[in-house]
Amino acid sequence: MTDELLVLRCRLGERDALTELIRRWHTPVWRYLARMLDIGRADDVSQEVWLEVIRGLPRLKDPARFTPWLFTIARRAVTNRLRQEYGQAAAPADEPIAEDATDAYVDRAELIAGLSGLPAAEREILVLFYLEDLPLTDCAEICGIPVGTVKSRLNRARRMLRDTLLRKGFQP
């Protein structure tokens, strides 16, 4: 069953569909939260995310765009949590588009190992693109930036990740 069909059944008010939707997306959302915060806070924030999803589902304009909508909510929850904790806005700032020819293959295990050393904006884009396998357009929608900025941020993030991994002793 596609996500769109599941979301439509949820909007009808079918409880089974709501629980199926949570079962399907709980782990990907939690993984994103765990990379952006930490494991302990991810459990807590994931409940807030799902409460917001259940409340917002009747207002979701395009059920086919459920995935970016879901991660936009998760991203907002991360920002709110960081803002609460640090008393200042934690949303990553937009960066100018920069061309970069780096297209090195990024191994998943190495990626996870190096993520913790990256700034929030770069960590987020790597999590969404590589770990959640979201297309560039969805990443752009979630982060609220143009696709071009996503590409340049990905390039910069890969470069930073490579430097971080080299410092930790990984061989290219």
Added chain:
Amino acid sequence: MNDDPRLSADELIRRLRGTLSPWRRLRGAVALVAGLTGAAFIGLLWATEPGPLPGRLHLAFGMFTVVCLTWAGYGAWAVTRGAPLYAMDRVIAAWLALTASTATTALLTVIALRRDSGLTATLTVGIAFIAASAASLVRAHTRRTALLRRIRELQTRDDQD
């Protein structure tokens, strides 16, 4: 980092069961309908009471009216800001509103006729409430029908693939 959440999906669903409950979603609509119905009923009794009333009775009518309006206010808040109303919930809520407004209008009309007072106001307000409830029922059914049609389309496409 471990890729599996410590909080399982089933545990999360258990924690969210209150929000997932249809009754939880509908209780705001029930409070709104009951509050408005009660306030209209007590208001008409108060307004059409024959003869001068003692001060304590005025106070009692006023307090009952305030209690009913408070429930209506809570219901309005819950419907607009609290638990979401899904398509089937909206249909049920609209039927509740239509039934309550029709029954209340009929009852209040009988009281107004017997007391020979307030008939025009009762009918005007009652018919306005019935019309609003009927309109929301039509809108809720239309929305639900559109959702069901789209679900059938997607299921047919899935079956063909």
